[in-house]
Amino acid sequence: MAQTHPASTTTPLYLTGNKAGLREFLDKFDVFLFDCDGVLWSGDHCFPGTVETLELLRKNGKQVVFVTNNSTKSRADYRKKLEGLGIPSNVEEIFSSSYSSSIYISRILQLPSNKRKVYVIGESGIEQELRTENVPFIGGTDPAYRRDVEPEDYKRIAAGDPTLLDPEVGVVLVGLDFHLNYLKLALAYHYVKRGAIFLATNIDSTLPNSGTLFPGAGSMSAPLIMMLGQDPVALGKPSQAMMDAIEGKFKFDRSRACMVGDRANTDIRFGLEGNLGGTLGVLTGVSSKEDFVDGPVRPLAYLDKLSDLLALEQ
Amino acid sequence: MAQTHPASTTTPLYLTGNKAGLREFLDKFDVFLFDCDGVLWSGDHCFPGTVETLELLRKNGKQVVFVTNNSTKSRADYRKKLEGLGIPSNVEEIFSSSYSSSIYISRILQLPSNKRKVYVIGESGIEQELRTENVPFIGGTDPAYRRDVEPEDYKRIAAGDPTLLDPEVGVVLVGLDFHLNYLKLALAYHYVKRGAIFLATNIDSTLPNSGTLFPGAGSMSAPLIMMLGQDPVALGKPSQAMMDAIEGKFKFDRSRACMVGDRANTDIRFGLEGNLGGTLGVLTGVSSKEDFVDGPVRPLAYLDKLSDLLALEQ
Structure with a gap:
């Protein structure tokens, strides 16, 4: 699918250090869907500020959802992984491709x-x-x-x-x-x-x-x-079957949801094709600033790193 | 490769029952390369007349080569398989993709x-x-x-x-x-x-x-x-690396060689792209008369079955 979402042809907002812009951006959304590796951590290493940033979002009444294509782990396994990295979470916040598949089979397929x-x-x-x-x-x-x-x-x-x-x-x-x-x-x-x-x-x-x-x-x-x-x-990202399953579970308003990810091609595309209200790129993973600013699939906004959101607390 | 060989756009000769045509066809070639399954046998069942047809060719001074993509067997293993089906052969007549690969590595790649x-x-x-x-x-x-x-x-x-x-x-x-x-x-x-x-x-x-x-x-x-x-x-059919390896071993004149097979897409294509003098289709395997007569890859001639060549002895 080389489909280009309208939003992807505009220049993304660079929000690092832009406190007013950050505030305005955050106010637009009730739900944040997170890609994990490359956003919250890399490999076994949790990025500094990840825990505090998630706390900030929760404190501001935002729903946080961890979206992972990892199919070898159940949500319970994945929660343990998050815990091992020092990230508090509960099973209900986790959406894995194994769970997405199970929901698709049990609730969408009419066998x-x-x-x-x-x-x-x-x-x-x-x-x-x-x-x-x-x-x-x-x-x-x-x-x-x-x-x-x-x-x-x-x-x-x-x-x-x-x-x-x-x-x-x-x-x-x-x-x-x-x-x-x-x-x-x-x-x-x-x-x-x-x-x-x-x-x-x-x-x-x-x-x-x-x-x-x-x-x-x-x-x-x-x-x-x-x-x-x-x-x-x-059933995983960027398949919209996964977005449908997430919506089926969380019953959120897509226009008030934002997908956060490090990869334009999968994470940002997933959010754009799902017609979410917003997409937020971070530069701590696969995609570069050039990918986000000049590439065929562009987020609504981007940050150097997720924890740049903490500027809102200062 | 959707490449079409000039010979493939002409209508193939139907040689079953055409003794003069068969004689003329046979006289054009010194070497016959055989696809095996679907031509000489099917599964574990040797077609009636296979052994006699191969004898006829050998008696007329033709070089017979068995060409197989089966890589799990060595040539010695494959000779045993032929023997088990009642088909006399020697290892030197067998050309498998495992042998083709070995020759390619040892004689063509400069490592x-x-x-x-x-x-x-x-x-x-x-x-x-x-x-x-x-x-x-x-x-x-x-x-x-x-x-x-x-x-x-x-x-x-x-x-x-x-x-x-x-x-x-x-x-x-x-x-x-x-x-x-x-x-x-x-x-x-x-x-x-x-x-x-x-x-x-x-x-x-x-x-x-x-x-x-x-x-x-x-x-x-x-x-x-x-x-x-x-x-x-x-390195297997229809790759021309296999044809090069066969030529490297048998030193034949391509214009005096004929590929015999049941599949237009692989066997016949293999012969056409290798610029062999001829290709012969048989209808005892995958391709149909329509494939040979109207398809994009057509043999020079075709037979209902390989043993129709035995008409030459009658």
Whole structure:
């Protein structure tokens, strides 16, 4: 989608050090959606002032939502991660792609009663969120799927053996799986060929870790996309399915919501395409000042760093 | 490559039952390159007349070459497969994508002396062919790579730990691997990011088995293509790197060679783009008469089935 939102062609406001501008900006919004890595912290390192800035927002009556494409963690896991970084939060403030996927399956997809099971490629975070929404699933971390493909498997799959290909599976959900294997891919392919809906928690091809990149959830979907000639419905940023799910949960007024992020292409685009009232870029992550000011996808405003908002308290 | 060879816009000759036409066609060629599945056999079932047709060609002094994208088997393995189907052959008549890849690495790539190692994603067929060409390799079927990724691995890979990322690796070769895992993908990605050449034995997304489809070698490359934003050099059909390797070995006159296959898009295209003197389609596999007669890639001639050549003996 190279779609350009009207707002993205104007020059963003630079708000660092502009106390009046900051005040005016903040007054426009009741809800702040936060991308996390690159905004609140980087890797295992919390940025100075993150905690105080979140406190400032809450103190001013703003709803804070942490939006993450990380599908390996449940919201409860993610809250622990925030806590480990010294950031107070509660589970209700967290919106992960695993949760978004679960909500999409349970509340938006209208699955026939005999096709309600989800075949999961992914880790326990997805399973926990599916359980929360009472969505039945198979696969995931089940050790029965962590094995080599056997000659018999080809025949059983070809024959549609119901002990290997569960006839009740109506959805294939692919997230980041550190135990991806040939059998899991073969099963996912055959479920979709038999009519299951193909979903992905998110399609980020890479996952940042230790200052470099590793295979991301999108890399788990890539073989299936190639085999099927079909893209999954993606439930993470910048997919609007995630925005719909967030709205479904928080019932906010989009015109009074602002997306905060470090990446023009995903975070800012997510907010623009979601018709939020505002988008706020920060320069502590991937995108540069040039990206925000001259790029094809521009935020309404930007800051050097999130904690520049603390100028309001001085 | 949507490139159309001049020969592909003419109407192909239909040679079944046309004895004079068959004679004339055969006389044009000294070498016949055969796609196998869909031409000589289907699955585990050898077509009637295959053995006799190959005998007829050999008796008439024709060189027969079996060309297969199957990378899991070495040529010796493949000869056993042919034998199991009742088809006499010798290893020198077989050209597999694993062999093609080994020749490409050993004879065509000019690797610096400190970057001669190949990191393999694949099975023993590739390893056997690399050994034949004295190409040093790591990975492949080594059990050390058949394990889960550990937290330490991220740090070791990020730091370029030479006990995990061998500094002598100059090539990543990806073929069909029934033991694909997260660690193997992470290592392949980092080798290419560090400058290794990205090769694939072949890029068929699927692998036929038991009358249906399973993940093919291309599905092993798919996550890396997505992460790297880069396609591998593919060594199987229809890549001309494979044709060059075949020519390098058999030293044939391309104008006196004919590619025989059931798929317009891969087999026939492979022969046309390789400027072979002829291409021969058969209707016992994927492509239909309409594909051959009206499609964008047309053979010089086609037969209902390969054994229609036996009319020459009657």
